Amino acid sequence: MSLLHDLETTILSRKGADPDSSWTAKLLAKGPEKCAEKFGEESIEAIIEAIKDDKAKLASEGADVLYHFLVMLAARDVALDDVLAVLAERQGLSGIAEKAARPTS
Numbered sequence: 001m002s003l004l005h006d007l008e009t010t011i012l013s014r015k016g017a018d019p020d021s022s023w024t025a026k027l028l029a030k031g032p033e034k035c036a037e038k039f040g041e042e043s044i045e046a047i048i049e050a051i052k053d054d055k056a057k058l059a060s061e062g063a064d065v066l067y068h069f070l071v072m073l074a075a076r077d078v079a080l081d082d083v084l085a086v087l088a089e090r091q092g093l094s095g096i097a098e099k100a101a102r103p104t105s
């Protein structure tokens with residue numbers, strides 16, 4: 001079990017919990033759209049720190065991004081392992097080759 005899996009387990013345990021006692025429960029109670037919006041906000045804050053090259057703040061905002069990403073996944077019943085499986089499939093395949101192999105729409 002990785003730290004991210006542990007955090008996912010904690011987040012899933014907050015589904016239906018008292019929103020007054022848990023930030024995660026409060027966020028999940030607002031629905032998947034709000035969770036996605038919050039993930040977007042946190043991502044923008046990380047982008048700003050990356051542009052400013054503030055390494056400490058980027059690490060801090062990066063932690064917020066990972067947490068809110070897991071909350072967004074939980075809100076839509078997507079498991080962290082589903083994301084990791086996609087990453088695992090891509091291992092050893094260059095991004096350029098992966099893009100070229102995508103079906104055209």
Ligand SMILES: N=c1c2ncn([C@@H]3O[C@H](COP(=O)(O)OP(=O)(O)OP(=O)(O)O)[C@@H](O)[C@H]3O)c2ncn1[C@@H]1O[C@H](COP(=O)(O)O)[C@@H](O)[C@H]1O
Pocket residue numbers: 007010014021022023024025063064067
């Ligand atoms: N990793 C986190 C984590 N990262 C960030 N946050 C919270 O995310 C919130 C976002 O910060 P903001 O400053 O954007 O919040 P805000 O400005 O009040 O939000 P808005 O009202 O403006 O939308 C803060 O309340 C942070 O405390 C987190 N809350 C929880 N966790 C993890 O989740 C676990 C369970 O937490 P609870 O669900 O609160 O028990 C914790 O033990 C941690 O491991």
